Amino acid sequence: MPTSKPAYLLCLLALAPLAASAAPQPVALPQAVSAPAQGAATPAQLRELRSQQAQWQALPESERSRIRDAARRLAALPPEQQQSLRATFAAQDARFRDGWRLGPTLGAQFPKLEGLFGFLPVEQRDTALSVLRQLNADQLAQLTLIAQRTPPQERDTVRAAFLALAPADRDRWLHAHVVR
Structure with missing residues (x-):
């Protein structure tokens, strides 16, 4: 079942800091989705980054590859379209956003699975x-x-x-x- 382009981009936005740093060919993402500058992170931000890194590493390589491709597509969009996608994603419920950290396949299904697995x-x-x-x-x-x-x-x-x-x-x- 193919996932739509917006779904890939939503997944990317959930994992963007890690997708950008894990991509074999770095993708330049705007500051809004990158990790805090070294030394500027609070303990809570560091815990969150470690959690995101663990979630990224837990994804199958096929899912990470799909996210890297989405990162490239997002980076190729005009800045105003990138910002619009980020705003749409940020406006979603936190549980919805967190569901996308499960990767493109499970992230797309998370709202429907949340009752049993949320x-x-x-x-x-x-x-x-x-x-x-x-x-x-x-x-x-x-x-x-x-x-x-x-x-x-x-x-x-x-x-x-x-x-x-x-x-x-x-x-x-x-x-x-x-x-x-």
């Missing part, structure tokens, strides 16, 4: 992210339907059951829960 216990986060990244487009689409249909009081149970599945059992489980 508020995970710490001990489930790595497992959940690993499982979500293993899903193909059809499985991810089915899971978004389940996430949207699951009442709040059942989310923990449904999520735990899904995360406990062996990869070979996911298709059957997803299909059974979509047709309910």
